[in-house]
Amino acid sequence: MATAKLWTDAEVEASPRVKAVFDDIRATRNSNFVNNFWRALAGQPEVLERTWASLKAVMIAPGELDPLTKELVYIAVSTINSCPYCVHSHTAAARAKGLTDGQHGEFLAVLAMASQTNALVTALQVPVDPEFQVG
Amino acid sequence: MATAKLWTDAEVEASPRVKAVFDDIRATRNSNFVNNFWRALAGQPEVLERTWASLKAVMIAPGELDPLTKELVYIAVSTINSCPYCVHSHTAAARAKGLTDGQHGEFLAVLAMASQTNALVTALQVPVDPEFQVG
Amino acid sequence: MATAKLWTDAEVEASPRVKAVFDDIRATRNSNFVNNFWRALAGQPEVLERTWASLKAVMIAPGELDPLTKELVYIAVSTINSCPYCVHSHTAAARAKGLTDGQHGEFLAVLAMASQTNALVTALQVPVDPEFQVG
Amino acid sequence: MATAKLWTDAEVEASPRVKAVFDDIRATRNSNFVNNFWRALAGQPEVLERTWASLKAVMIAPGELDPLTKELVYIAVSTINSCPYCVHSHTAAARAKGLTDGQHGEFLAVLAMASQTNALVTALQVPVDPEFQVG
Amino acid sequence: MATAKLWTDAEVEASPRVKAVFDDIRATRNSNFVNNFWRALAGQPEVLERTWASLKAVMIAPGELDPLTKELVYIAVSTINSCPYCVHSHTAAARAKGLTDGQHGEFLAVLAMASQTNALVTALQVPVDPEFQVG
Amino acid sequence: MATAKLWTDAEVEASPRVKAVFDDIRATRNSNFVNNFWRALAGQPEVLERTWASLKAVMIAPGELDPLTKELVYIAVSTINSCPYCVHSHTAAARAKGLTDGQHGEFLAVLAMASQTNALVTALQVPVDPEFQVG
Incomplete structure (x- = not known):
């Protein structure tokens, strides 16, 4: 395969x-x-x-972000990159690190939220507010 | 614009x-x-x-994931979806919610890590291990 | 540039x-x-x-799909491919072909809807129902 | 799975x-x-x-875009987001709403066309013509 | 299917x-x-x-790029577009055109490298150096 | 910025x-x-x-792929990942390594070709031929 x-x-x-x-x-x-x-x-x-x-x-x-947060970021990247293997393996890893069903649901909600506003922003070509710029 | x-x-x-x-x-x-x-x-x-x-x-x-974790997931999605506005606005939001430089660095490292293994997995078309399947 | x-x-x-x-x-x-x-x-x-x-x-x-429908599909592809130039030029083209503000709003809603369910489906790795398969 | x-x-x-x-x-x-x-x-x-x-x-x-146009936009988003489940389910939905083989062929042609010009534009980093800007 | x-x-x-x-x-x-x-x-x-x-x-x-280079570019595009069929068919084509295991390994390394720096650049929103601009 | x-x-x-x-x-x-x-x-x-x-x-x-081939793969990844900075910097790098206009044109053609067949394959959900599978 x-x-x-x-x-x-x-x-x-x-x-x-x-x-x-x-x-x-x-x-x-x-x-x-x-x-x-x-x-x-x-x-x-x-x-x-x-x-x-x-x-x-x-x-x-060990670092400054807890291991579960890192796994959620990893799954988010893997989902948007459309990598089925990566989504499977890191969702399993997140569960092994204590991800609850409730947390998974909220994570899915954020994923869906970001995906829809990303599409709206790109379709509308919204200019970056000066307030968000650094340096 | x-x-x-x-x-x-x-x-x-x-x-x-x-x-x-x-x-x-x-x-x-x-x-x-x-x-x-x-x-x-x-x-x-x-x-x-x-x-x-x-x-x-x-x-x-309020929910089961803390606000900063949600913002990091949001930035991850926005980055992989290549949405400059969204990256700017949610990085600003994360900073407002307390993101430190050290946490930002670790977040960037996870983002880079996931992106590279996603590419490797897709190029190699790695089959999902049965251990990762649910139900 | x-x-x-x-x-x-x-x-x-x-x-x-x-x-x-x-x-x-x-x-x-x-x-x-x-x-x-x-x-x-x-x-x-x-x-x-x-x-x-x-x-x-x-x-x-001329073909079997009307010109405006084709432009909407073009903008949808360009949005998800994160191509600012393409979004700008084909939104202008759609307007020139009669796209109303009301139609644009519904188009944006579909774009946002599809983006969020795409993310949910990929994160959940939902298996294809046999009912959707052809041949 | x-x-x-x-x-x-x-x-x-x-x-x-x-x-x-x-x-x-x-x-x-x-x-x-x-x-x-x-x-x-x-x-x-x-x-x-x-x-x-x-x-x-x-x-x-009911709205200002006909149901079939909405499904075509949905499939376009799902295709570029590489979501097999979504492509399957919404192609089935489009067929149920009357999509003909001829229309499907034209839709595929637009999808291919937009994908290739998106890649060319991004590789060439074409600057947006002032004529395409709003407001 | x-x-x-x-x-x-x-x-x-x-x-x-x-x-x-x-x-x-x-x-x-x-x-x-x-x-x-x-x-x-x-x-x-x-x-x-x-x-x-x-x-x-x-x-x-025949052209100015050798056939193997073209296949590697094709696989790179197909990988980032998350197209399993395309990755499979063009990796097979590259092998048929002489791709060695050593070359495949280096190709994978470049793919992983580009993917990770792409993510870092987008998350940091690095402005383009004037030195890279043409015309 | x-x-x-x-x-x-x-x-x-x-x-x-x-x-x-x-x-x-x-x-x-x-x-x-x-x-x-x-x-x-x-x-x-x-x-x-x-x-x-x-x-x-x-x-x-130094390795088994020549430096120009590596840069072309890098630009391909960066283009599909929609990273303007990366496209700019690696196109400049490719030019510095000898990329001719003729080679750039062929590269663009491959990029466009792969992008369009990727979209067609995904929209059609073409099953992988057994001939392309390894091991």
Whole structure:
């Protein structure tokens, strides 16, 4: 179904460079499950390494935004970019981080609200108010 | 610059239906400033009323997501939908609701992260893991 | 401001191939005004010729959809593709073809409606009902 | 397959708030069939109610644009937003409202035309002609 | 699964206008295989003819960009437009034209890079440097 | 105009962390000019460092795709993502790397071609041919 091969665990084992990333994914997430995204990227070790390093720094290392907020932003981007896989995987991640049905409903409402005002603004070509400009 | 006229306060005053919405925007936000989006929509009273009613219910009424999280989701949608006006107005709104530079930086990092993995997933056409499916 | 030079009438005169297209645009539209899109394309005669030939066949030749409906579809595509120039030029074209303020308002309402349900459907990853499938 | 549960008729029956919306959908459309979109939204009664109320006002109440034109705009938005479900459901709706094969072909031609000129305009960054500006 | 019927070879044989295009596709590509895109378009002979004529001129006729570069640009557009079919068919075409795994990896890296800086630029609303302007 | 401050050279000088990145940009590109993108990112040192490190590895380090091909892919992504700044800056970069007017014309033609078939495929919901699937 993909445009590149999904690597099996046996194939990962045979490539030290890929194995190192998969080992770190498993250790960092404290889970043996490695999802298809990483298996599809395994054929490109450099992209795999860089992507995982960034994801770990951005989404997993503690920061000033709480992990659930980050996941909601991630799902919003993935929805507007029309990426079914990404919507599925990050909605699952948000649920694992405590997203309630009530919060999901409000998130959906914001998503719908922003989408409709975005369309209205673009169709009307509203000029930016000077009050919103920085510097 | 717009594809529809931006209504001045004098024009708003002359239309009771539009004036009612503008009065509610000012009262709800506790500010005299009404931004160009509403002025561009004023020529379409029905769309104006429905849009403001939804925005008030979704973004202003208290709920289970905090106001800043909602604004971040709104900016994320607006960014991926490439709406300059919307990015400007909701970044200003987020700042008004307390967004710090550090939080903005993390938000930008999540936005960049999601955008790049979205592109990789779509180019690789990664099949959804059964683990992510609901029901 | 553009990424390619906008051709002046004098420059168009000096290139028989470009002049032929500009002459046909003026004759077909019965107007001396040629908008910037064609001036920016003039440096690429092959793309210019093919684009004008298609536009003439699709948008100007009489068919089964009325001209105003075609313009509304064009603006809808241009809005969602976030193309300010295209939104401006085709909203002007729709007005020239008789678009009323009332029709514009309903068009905006449909645009906003579709945008919000698109976002909800994608975030919920709703499976297609068998009833909607063809063949 | 969805990221939220699709409600069955039995589950709808058990929730008065959801049942009221489903009853109105069935009465308004004069059909017992309720498609998956509403079943996926049923877990979020507030979003369900607001979305249905807007859809009814925008797409079903009589107005100045004919119902088929509205559906074509809806499909155009859904296509550019890359929403397979929405394209399927609204193409089915357009057919039910009388869309002929000839009209569908012209619609497809406009969609293709707008998409290609949108890309050319954005790649060339064509500046908006003063003739297209309002006010 | 489609919103229009996919024409079988027998149906194509029965329509001289469609058959002429299919014959040319087969002759030009030197292959008997005609993919679903053309079968879905067959119900709209005018769109079919115009699309094939353009594709042949743009993608198959020799020019100043090599065929593999053109396919990479095609996949990039299709990825950002979220078109699974298009990503699949043009990745297969690129492989047929010699795309190596190493080149695919670098292409994916550029795709991810551009996607993330696009998001950052739009969220920051960076003004265009005068140095980048033409004319 | 931006949503964040554009750092001046004096402000960059005062921040060792930002200065290190700007120094590397100047040394790597062998030019004193640093464009607004980096000045807008300067307020977020971590995102600045990570973005520059990735860009240097992906776009500047020698690889299996030639630099001009990479720029064309970058412009394609930026065009479809509707990012005016990105289109401007990478078209300038492509010209600096030798892009001719003839090549630009063919690139534009591919961009237009892909955009129109993407729209047709999505509107028709064409199912992927088994011949295009990998693994």
